[in-house]
Amino acid sequence: MVRTYALLAWTWTRAAMAYRASFALMVVLGVCVTATDVAVILVIFSHTTALAGFTRDEVLFLYGAAGLPFALCDLLVSNVDRVSQHIRAGTLDTMLVRPVGTWIQLAADRFAPTRAGRVLQAAAVLGYALAVLDLDAGRLWMVPVMLATGTVIFAAIWTLGGAAQFLLTDAPEVINSFTYGGGQLTQYPLSVYGRDLVRGVTYVLPLAFVNWQPALYVLDRDDPFGTPGFVRFLGPVAAAVLALLAGLAWRQGIRHYRSTGS
Amino acid sequence: MIETERAGRAFKVRGSVVHAVRDLSFRIEPGEFVGCLGPNGAGKSTTIKMLCGILTPTSGRVRVAGLDPSRARTALARRIGVVFGQRTTLWWDLPLRDSFELVRLLYKVDRKLFAARLDELTEALDLGGFARTPVRQLSLGQRMRGDLAAALLHDPEVLVLDEPTIGLDVVSKAGIRSFLLRVNAERGTTVLLTTHDLGDVERLCRRVLLIDHGRLAFDGSVGDLMATAPGPATIEEVVTRLYTRGRAAPPPVEPV
Numbered sequence: 292m293v294r295t296y297a298l299l300a301w302t303w304t305r306a307a308m309a310y311r312a313s314f315a316l317m318v319v320l321g322v323c324v325t326a327t328d329v330a331v332i333l334v335i336f337s338h339t340t341a342l343a344g345f346t347r348d349e350v351l352f353l354y355g356a357a358g359l360p361f362a363l364c365d366l367l368v369s370n371v372d373r374v375s376q377h378i379r380a381g382t383l384d385t386m387l388v389r390p391v392g393t394w395i396q397l398a399a400d401r402f403a404p405t406r407a408g409r410v411l412q413a414a415a416v417l418g419y420a421l422a423v424l425d426l427d428a429g430r431l432w433m434v435p436v437m438l439a440t441g442t443v444i445f446a447a448i449w450t451l452g453g454a455a456q457f458l459l460t461d462a463p464e465v466i467n468s469f470t471y472g473g474g475q476l477t478q479y480p481l482s483v484y485g486r487d488l489v490r491g492v493t494y495v496l497p498l499a500f501v502n503w504q505p506a507l508y509v510l511d512r513d514d515p516f517g518t519p520g521f522v523r524f525l526g527p528v529a530a531a532v533l534a535l536l537a538g539l540a541w542r543q544g545i546r547h548y549r550s551t552g553s
Numbered sequence: 554m555i556e557t558e559r560a561g562r563a564f565k566v567r568g569s570v571v572h573a574v575r576d577l578s579f580r581i582e583p584g585e586f587v588g589c590l591g592p593n594g595a596g597k598s599t600t601i602k603m604l605c606g607i608l609t610p611t612s613g614r615v616r617v618a619g620l621d622p623s624r625a626r627t628a629l630a631r632r633i634g635v636v637f638g639q640r641t642t643l644w645w646d647l648p649l650r651d652s653f654e655l656v657r658l659l660y661k662v663d664r665k666l667f668a669a670r671l672d673e674l675t676e677a678l679d680l681g682g683f684a685r686t687p688v689r690q691l692s693l694g695q696r697m698r699g700d701l702a703a704a705l706l707h708d709p710e711v712l713v714l715d716e717p718t719i720g721l722d723v724v725s726k727a728g729i730r731s732f733l734l735r736v737n738a739e740r741g742t743t744v745l746l747t748t749h750d751l752g753d754v755e756r757l758c759r760r761v762l763l764i765d766h767g768r769l770a771f772d773g774s775v776g777d778l779m780a781t782a783p784g785p786a787t788i789e790e791v792v793t794r795l796y797t798r799g800r801a802a803p804p805p806v807e808p809v
């Protein structure tokens with residue numbers, strides 16, 4: 292699976308590199324656009340010392356902790372949300388007759404290495420926050436767990452979005468609001484949002500487990516919404532359940548695929 | 554090699570059900586060369602898509618090379634070659650050669666075998682002149698030859714082709730026909746193709762399946778097909794007669 296992905300991704304990378312100038316421009320642009328996120332956080336903290344009870348460096352920690360898995364998924368799997376385009380173009384039929392998984396082929400299709408800039412930017416912010424925050428070393432094990440959990444959650448949401456397009460061929464915009472919306476939402480401490488929204492992203496679409504809940508543990512904070520302590524450790528469970536659901540939905544999507552009439 | 558048992562595929566279209574294929578039963582033995590005829594909308598492409606696992610049958614059973622295509626799709630892919638005349642299975646933006654290389658990697662074809670096979674196909678299909686051209690710049694005839702080569706690089710046991718001669722000039726058609734005959738004769742590859750070109754049937758197929766309104770309307774040799782006419786007739790006349798026989802009935806549509 293990894294081999295297949297790497298092969299396809301490398302083929303597209305080579306194709307993208309053929310236009311070196313535009314390639315470099317895209318990388319720079321990508322970094323600039325995402326750098327504005329950080330600029331916004333810095334501007335907020337030039338007027339105040341705390342946002343919903345969190346210091347600047349803690350907010351940057353939350354930002355990096357969600358931004359890194361999001362950017363990784365954006366780079367590696369976000370193309371699975373182009374299902375409806377591939378259905379209409381007929382390229383999905385082609386993928387289905389090849390001896391490798393459709394999901395992998397879709398994820399790697401038109402692999403855009405220029406999105407790697409965003410990964411580096413988020414990693415840098417997270418690295419900075421980890422360096423400057425005075426964290427309890429005994430709690431740091433949660434950081435890799437959190438990143439893995441977040442990656443699985445975002446990948447599963449993208450996959451669910453792709454699977455939905457087998458049924459609703461015209462749904463990509465709705466799907467985008469879940470994936471990119473989720474990416475935006477998790478940039479800030481969830482305590483800046485209303486209680487109902489936070490309930491939704493904890494128990495329905497488990498975005499709270501991307502960074503919020505595990506980060507509360509790493510930062511040794513109580514949840515302003517009062518969830519009990521064990522919830523901090525439920526991330527991997529939530530990610531596994533969501534991944535399972537996404538996998539099932541994907542299989543159903545393929546089974547109910549109707550191709551096109553010509 | 555190919556077996557369908559009362560296979561059917563229905564589509565829900567805005568509140569009604571279209572039975573694209575129904576109760577389709579036939580058997581194709583290894584090494585056969587079979588042509589599938591039928592008027593527009595008869596269900597030929599739908600049948601082909603069920604055979605290669607793209608569409609899951611909504612009723613009945615399909616087996617290809619001993620596998621259930623929709624359940625064992627990726628395993629079947631290694632043993633079957635598929636060509637859609639209407640659209641390419643190659644990578645649109647990549648040069649033909651890179652497409653072949655990707656096929657080699659995805660199908661895990663041994664490098665030596667691949668090189669030998671590619672030489673053979675390049676010669677037989679005369680691909681030498683445009684191996685470096687991106688697929689999107691190829692003419693229809695060139696692209697079709699490229700597609701055929703890509704479908705055969707992994708040396709499949711079965712080759713299914715949906716309208717492989719569509720839009721080709723007489724010379725290109727002749728080239729593709731003799732190539733298909735060669736593949737069938739030399740490698741023993743089972744071939745099933747759909748076509749609207751009766752020349753394909755006359756020159757290639759020992760056996761004809763005729764699908765009409767999603768059902769099997771005829772299954773037999775070309776000789777048997779000709780014998781369905783009351784008197785002497787050309788193949789065009791015979792097929793026209795069979796196609797228009799049930800014309801009074803509109804396509805099968807029923808409310809949900």
Ligand SMILES: Nc1ncnc2c1ncn2[C@@H]1O[C@H](COP(=O)(O)OP(=O)(O)OP(=O)(O)O)[C@@H](O)[C@H]1O
Nearest residue numbers: 549550551552564573592593594595596597598599
């Ligand atoms: N994805 C789909 N959704 C809805 N209806 C479909 C779909 N695919 C095929 N059909 C319907 O099924 C019937 C059979 O279509 P199919 O493409 O199999 O015909 P065909 O024999 O290949 O025709 P042609 O010779 O024109 O290519 C048609 O009535 C078509 O409208």
Ligand SMILES: [Mg+2]
Nearest residue numbers: 553597598599
């Ligand atoms: Mg067709």
